[in-house]
Amino acid sequence: MLRKITILFLCLFGCLAKAAAQQGPGMPTRYIKQGEWVTLTATAANASMYQWYLNGIPISGATTASYVTGQTGVYTVQAHNGYNCGSELSDPVQILLLQNVGGTPATDLALSKQADAKAVLPDQPFNYYLTVVNNGPITATGIVVTDSLPKQLAVTAILPPDDGTVAYNTAQRIIEWRIDQLAVNQSSKLTITAKATDKGLIENRASVQSATPDSLLANNRSIHVKEIFDLHIPNVITPNGDGSNDQLVITGLDRYPVNEMIILNRWGNHVFEQKQYQHNWAGNGLNNGTYFYLLRFKDREGKWQELKGYITLLHTR
Numbered sequence: 001m002l003r004k005i006t007i008l009f010l011c012l013f014g015c016l017a018k019a020a021a022q023q024g025p026g027m028p029t030r031y032i033k034q035g036e037w038v039t040l041t042a043t044a045a046n047a048s049m050y051q052w053y054l055n056g057i058p059i060s061g062a063t064t065a066s067y068v069t070g071q072t073g074v075y076t077v078q079a080h081n082g083y084n085c086g087s088e089l090s091d092p093v094q095i096l097l098l099q100n101v102g103g104t105p106a107t108d109l110a111l112s113k114q115a116d117a118k119a120v121l122p123d124q125p126f127n128y129y130l131t132v133v134n135n136g137p138i139t140a141t142g143i144v145v146t147d148s149l150p151k152q153l154a155v156t157a158i159l160p161p162d163d164g165t166v167a168y169n170t171a172q173r174i175i176e177w178r179i180d181q182l183a184v185n186q187s188s189k190l191t192i193t194a195k196a197t198d199k200g201l202i203e204n205r206a207s208v209q210s211a212t213p214d215s216l217l218a219n220n221r222s223i224h225v226k227e228i229f230d231l232h233i234p235n236v237i238t239p240n241g242d243g244s245n246d247q248l249v250i251t252g253l254d255r256y257p258v259n260e261m262i263i264l265n266r267w268g269n270h271v272f273e274q275k276q277y278q279h280n281w282a283g284n285g286l287n288n289g290t291y292f293y294l295l296r297f298k299d300r301e302g303k304w305q306e307l308k309g310y311i312t313l314l315h316t317r
Contacts, residue, residue, distance in 0.1 A: 029094045029108060029216070031137045037070045038095055044079035044087065051078045053089065072097050096216070106215035108135040109182070111145065111208040113222040119305035120228055122199055125156055128192040128224070130177065132208050135216075136184035142211025145177040145190070152202050152228075157193040166190065199230035227299065229307075230255060236312045239282040248311060249279045250295070259297035263311070266290060283313040 032038050042050050042065050052062035053076045059067070069075070076089040096108075110133050116126040130147060134140045143164070149155065151173070158166055164179035177190050196202055207221045214220060232251040239246045253259060261277035264270055271291065272281050283291070295307045 047079040106213040110219040113224045130190040133187035134182040140212045143179040147175040147206040149173045159191040161190040162188040196228040256297040262294040
């Protein structure tokens with residue numbers, strides 16, 4: 001029996017650009033039985049030829065839109081349009097051999113844990129997202145996702161999951177998410193809102209198991225590391241010349257010397273801009289009221305981060 005997997009490409013400005021084959025936690029995986037074949041198919045506008053790869057190595061003669069294989073491994077494909085313009089390699093698709101575990105048919109559960117990409121300061125809430133997917137080839141039952149929270153995290157909310165029930169043991173700091181079953185290719189998500197009580201890197205670990213045997217344990221665990229930035233931005237300044245809180249002083253900004261501060265009024269007009277902010281905004285010539293800031297800075301890895309918020313300007317006598 002042939003199984004068909006479609007890998008889709010898009011055409012962008014005359015050149016073929018990469019598009020995801022499938023979305024989900026970890027690498028998309030499909031299973032075949034011993035002696036079974038699978039058909040991989042790519043589609044790209046204006047493509048004149050394709051090149052298929054197995055484990056990163058070009059497959060000789062595999063230059064058409066479809067490729068039939070019974071060999072396990074990681075497959076990608078590149079499309080060409082005949083004008084020396086090739087796509088990036090597709091997202092990978094993994095072909096594995098269907099196996100039994102201890103003589104019992106097995107499935108493959110995969111877990112991913114992500115968090116809001118936005119920059120976060122201590123005591124600012126942000127979300128974690130746990131996603132579990134059943135890659136198949138059989139239904140998984142008795143699923144338990146366990147999230148062991150580090151001491152620097154305080155849970156503020158747990159939203160109802162797509163499936164199942166959730167319990168939080170505050171003493172052990174463990175979130176347990178139970179799902180009765182997941183069909184093949186079915187996924188489910190749980191959102192957790194938390195805040196960090198301190199600065200630094202927070203490592204959060206989660207795992208999944210089920211009553212159904214799992215043929216691939218490597219994707220049953222997910223580790224997420226998030227940096228909580230060591231900055232303090234006051235939300236009120238009182239420029240009255242008394243030497244206290246007269247300017248907007250951002251504690252810790254010296255750790256991120258490549259930065260830019262933008263301040264806007266409530267109509268969205270820029271009232272202040274400065275690169276390498278010198279802690280010198282005092283609202284000169286501006287009326288009392290609420291102003292909004294956008295602080296951009298490069299983190300320790302050279303990536304741009306953004307912090308947004310509001311400041312109350314209060315001229316006092």
